[in-house]
Amino acid sequence: GPHLAAATLAWQAKDLATVEREAVLAVRYDERSTAAMLLMGKVFRAQKRLDTARFALENALGVEPGNALVHLELGHVFVDLGDDKKALVSYEKAARLRPTLAEAQENYGVLLLRQGFATEATRAFEAAGKNEPRSGRAQLHLGNGLRAEKRYADAEQAYKMALELDPALLDARFNLGLLYIDNPVPGQEELVRLQKGLAALKDYQA
Secondary structure: OOOHHHHHHHHOOOOOHHHHHHHHHHHHHHHOOOHHHHHHHHHHOOOOHHHHHHHHHHHHHHHHHOOHHHHHHHHHHHHHOOOOOHHHHHHHHHHHOOOHHHHHHHHHHHHHHOOOHHHHHHHOOOOHHHHHOOHHHHHHHHHHHHHHHHHHHHHHHHHHHHHOOOOOOOOHHHHHHHHHHHOOOOOOOOHHHHHHHHHHHHHOOO
């Protein structure tokens, strides 16, 4: 317990050496400590020791296969390893095991969209937005999913909501500009739409 607490505090302080030392000691006392193995996986990933991180996290899942946070972290490791297919599986499991885990829904949606599954991605982004209604980034991703589905008016509203929640979110400003320039938004004349697109891109550039 004390070693796990020390490792957790060290992780918050970004003291990776202490996290590794204390997490290893925690596992020595309790080799079934999923929380300690999860911390070890996070440290190894931060140190770019990706195969070691994967080993620690897969061991944790051997003890507790239904731990959504471990599946989420393993998904991050697979992304860093360049294996999007395995990352997609890990994120899907994390999102299914804990539907309120917005980070899992968001990452799952991003990979779904990358694979061309726009409708499924939008569904995941909608779940993330419900779990974190004040997240501008969740609305940004939702806008990307809606745009891929050619629901341009809904995408416009999502991008605007993203900027309302987080005016400093530059990607939302950029994507809104591209939406206006590249896509026929219902109810908007082409010239007006193009002017709005250029204005959004100028704001982004500024």
